[in-house]
Amino acid sequence: MAPLIVIWLFYLGVLISVATCTLKAEFNLPLFIFALFVLQNDQAYGKHHKVRFLALFIFSILVDIAWIVFWSTIWSKYYPPGYWENKYHDYIRGATIGIMGIKVISLIILAIRDPEARSVLLCQRCCS
Numbered sequence: 001m002a003p004l005i006v007i008w009l010f011y012l013g014v015l016i017s018v019a020t021c022t023l024k025a026e027f028n029l030p031l032f033i034f035a036l037f038v039l040q041n042d043q044a045y046g047k048h049h050k051v052r053f054l055a056l057f058i059f060s061i062l063v064d065i066a067w068i069v070f071w072s073t074i075w076s077k078y079y080p081p082g083y084w085e086n087k088y089h090d091y092i093r094g095a096t097i098g099i100m101g102i103k104v105i106s107l108i109i110l111a112i113r114d115p116e117a118r119s120v121l122l123c124q125r126c127c128s
C-alpha cells in the first residue's frame with residue numbers, strides 16, 4: 001500500500017479537481033480517483049496496475065505542462081490586462097500548477113518509500 005501522505009495528497013488533488021472541473025475539461029479528477037483506488041488496493045490487483053498507473057501519471061504531468069504553455073499563450077495574446085478572462089485564467093493556471101505539484105511530490109515520495117514504484121520510475125523493471 002502507498003504511504004499515507006501520498007493518499008492524502010491524492011485526496012487534496014481530488015478536492016482541487018472538483019473545484020476546477022466546472023471551469024475546464026478536467027481529466028485530473030478521474031485520474032486521482034483511479035490513483036486512490038489502485039494504490040489502496042495494489043496487493044489485490046498486482047504490480048502491472050501500478051506500472052500502468054505510474055506511466056499514466058507521468059503522461060498527465062506532461063499534458064498539464066502542455067496545457068499551461070498553450071493556454072497561457074492564447075490568453076495573453078487575445079485578452080489584454082484587466083479583462084475578467086485573465087482572472088479566470090490565473091485561477092485555473094494556479095490550480096493546474098498546484099495539481100502538477102501534487103503529482104510530482106507524490107511521485108517523489110513513491111520513489112523514495114515504495115521499492116516497486118522506485119524500480120518502475122527508474123526503468124529497472126519496465127524497460128528490461
